[in-house]
Amino acid sequence: xxxxxxxxxxxxxxxxxxxxxxxxxxxxxxxxxxxxxxxxxxxxxxxxxxxxxxxxxxxxxxxxxxxxxxxxxxxxxxxxxxxxxxxxxxxxxxxxxxxxxxxxxxxxxxxxxxxxxxxxxxxxxx
Numbered sequence: 001x002x003x004x005x006x007x008x009x010x011x012x013x014x015x016x017x018x019x020x021x022x023x024x025x026x027x028x029x030x031x032x033x034x035x036x037x038x039x040x041x042x043x044x045x046x047x048x049x050x051x052x053x054x055x056x057x058x059x060x061x062x063x064x065x066x067x068x069x070x071x072x073x074x075x076x077x078x079x080x081x082x083x084x085x086x087x088x089x090x091x092x093x094x095x096x097x098x099x100x101x102x103x104x105x106x107x108x109x110x111x112x113x114x115x116x117x118x119x120x121x122x123x124x125x126x
């Protein structure tokens with residue numbers, strides 16, 4: 001199984017980007033899908049989470065109201081729409097997934113995810 005994250009880039013503050021994460025090498029559906037980010041010198045930070053049913057989404061406090069997670073009908077690709085970007089959003093963004101159900105209390109824990117993408121750089125200039 002491989003996860004391929006894409007869509008990062010350089011954008012001015014107030015701009016937007018849409019990240020994608022595509023899974024390959026499998027035919028089954030991930031139950032749990034998420035996004036994390038890591039800025040230089042900082043720990044990996046939870047950004048967002050969605051279940052395969054698509055009816056439940058969670059967000060980190062710093063991105064609530066600005067970012068939206070979604071997944072396609074095939075449930076093998078998920079997205080992160082990032083609006084009103086701020087310089088503090090600058091980081092490498094990683095997608096992550098897990099076959100099983102991750103409990104709500106654990107979705108912010110990186111160790112709960114089995115699969116990780118390679119990361120895509122997002123840089124927001126002021």
